[in-house]
Amino acid sequence: MKDWKCAQCGNTELVDDPLSGEKVCGRCGLVVMGTALDMGPERRAFNPEEKTERARTGTPPSYTRYDKGLYTTFQPNIDAHGRRLDPKTRRRMWRLRSYDNRSKLDASGMRNLSKAMNELERLADRLHLPESANERAAVIYRRVLRRDMIKGRTISGFVAASVYAACRLAGIPRTLSEVAEASTEEGKDVARTYRYLVSELNLKMPVDYPMKFVPRIAEQLDISREADRLSVRILREAKRERALTGKDPRGMAAAALYLACKTNNERVTQKDIAWAAGTTEVTIRNRLRDLKRVVEQADELDRLAR
Numbered sequence: 144m145k146d147w148k149c150a151q152c153g154n155t156e157l158v159d160d161p162l163s164g165e166k167v168c169g170r171c172g173l174v175v176m177g178t179a180l181d182m183g184p185e186r187r188a189f190n191p192e193e194k195t196e197r198a199r200t201g202t203p204p205s206y207t208r209y210d211k212g213l214y215t216t217f218q219p220n221i222d223a224h225g226r227r228l229d230p231k232t233r234r235r236m237w238r239l240r241s242y243d244n245r246s247k248l249d250a251s252g253m254r255n256l257s258k259a260m261n262e263l264e265r266l267a268d269r270l271h272l273p274e275s276a277n278e279r280a281a282v283i284y285r286r287v288l289r290r291d292m293i294k295g296r297t298i299s300g301f302v303a304a305s306v307y308a309a310c311r312l313a314g315i316p317r318t319l320s321e322v323a324e325a326s327t328e329e330g331k332d333v334a335r336t337y338r339y340l341v342s343e344l345n346l347k348m349p350v351d352y353p354m355k356f357v358p359r360i361a362e363q364l365d366i367s368r369e370a371d372r373l374s375v376r377i378l379r380e381a382k383r384e385r386a387l388t389g390k391d392p393r394g395m396a397a398a399a400l401y402l403a404c405k406t407n408n409e410r411v412t413q414k415d416i417a418w419a420a421g422t423t424e425v426t427i428r429n430r431l432r433d434l435k436r437v438v439e440q441a442d443e444l445d446r447l448a449r
Contacts, residue, residue, distance in 0.1 A: 149173050206281035207263060209256035252288060255298060259284055262302045269325040270317055272310070280309035286344055296336060300328045304337040311348050316355045318393065318421060353378050353387065353396035356420065360393075360400055363419040364411060374403035381437045390430065393420045398430035402438075 148155045149168035158169045166176040188194035204211045219236035221227055228236065260281065267277045283305040287293060293301055303326035310317040319337065323330035341348060354375050361371045377399045381387055387395055397420035404411045413424045420427075 147175055149175055205278065206285065207260055207277050209253060209260045255288060255293070256285070259288075259298050259302050262299050263306065266302060266306050266322070266325055270306070270310075270322065272306070272315065272317075273313075276306075276309045276313050276315055279312060280305045283308055283340070283344070283346075287340060290343065292339070292343055297328060297332075299326055300332050300336040301340065302326070303328055303333045304340045307333070307337055308340060308346060308348070311351070312346075314349070314355065316359050320421060351392045352382070353390075353392040353399065356393050356396040357400060360396060360416065360419045364400075364415055366400060366404060366411065367407065367409060370400065370403040370407050370409055373406060374399040377402060377434060377438060381434055384437050386433050386437050390433065391422065391426065394422045394426040394430045395434075396420060397422055398427050398434055401427060402431060402434055 147157055147166060149157070149171060151173045152168065152171045154168050154170040156169045157175055158167045159165075160167055164177075165174050167174055186197045188197055202212055204213060219228075219233055219240055263277065263280055263284070266272075267280075272280075280302075284302060287301050287305065303322050307317065307319055307322045309315075310322070319334055320330055323333040326333060328336075340346070357371060357374050357378070360366075361374075374396070378387070378395065381395070381399075397416045401411065401413060401416050413427050417424045417427055
């Protein structure tokens with residue numbers, strides 16, 4: 144922010160007048176800055192519908208639209224005042240509208256983006272992703288398109304890989320199998336495309352820790368908050384002992400939840416937890432042995448439960 148000072152006496156302690164919007168020197172009274180601009184809306188609105196109707200601007204730019212939302216519209220039948228156009232002007236406006244639509248999708252890159260952004264919107268809706276993750280996935284896909292990496296591969300595969308990469312970067316608990324299931328591509332193709340995308344774009348993916356998957360698994364099985372918190376403490380203890388290295392995070396989260404439920408005498412089976420975590424019962428039993436080595440003493444579990 145600019146440091147204002149009085150041009151007459153050099154005083155930097157200025158006073159803001161809220162009525163006139165002026166900035167005045169507190170020592171000599173010189174008006175340093177005139178009326179300030181009001182950046183707020185010029186019309187009052189008492190509900191969201193009125194705010195939308197009275198807005199003078201459109202939607203903000205977004206990378207999730209193929210043209211970033213900066214599109215043009217033609218009204219071929221009426222003018223700006225709502226009056227009906229004469230037949231000759233109407234025909235000309237229809238031609239201009241056709242030329243405008245064709246020019247938008249003339250280049251192959253724009254047609255590619257149009258299809259990809261529609262697929263991205265469908266995937267985000269099925270996976271219930273926030274808008275920030277959609278924007279990041281769209282930015283990743285645009286980088287892929289600029290590098291001309293899509294030759295010989297499918298658009299839907301790169302969209303699914305971009306969505307999964309965006310979820311990893313944003314810390315959203317979505318697995319590759321869930322993204323592939325929502326996509327039209329097979330899981331192995333999405334995984335192959337994701338590895339290629341990460342390698343070519345040099346993306347630094349954060350490590351997935353099991354604590355991220357615990358709340359979702361617990362919510363699906365209606366597990367108590369006490370068991371949820373205890374499982375997170377067990378996983379933190381395992382992380383401190385470096386027992387999470389090289390292990391599937393979902394398997395570790397499921398095993399910690401199962402161990403916490405058994406400690407709190409809550410009825411839950413390995414089959415149910417394996418289903419909610421998207422893993423197998425054998426994996427849970429193997430990971431249970433790893434966790435029991437970390438918290439093998441009963442007093443250690445009691446300390447973590449407190």
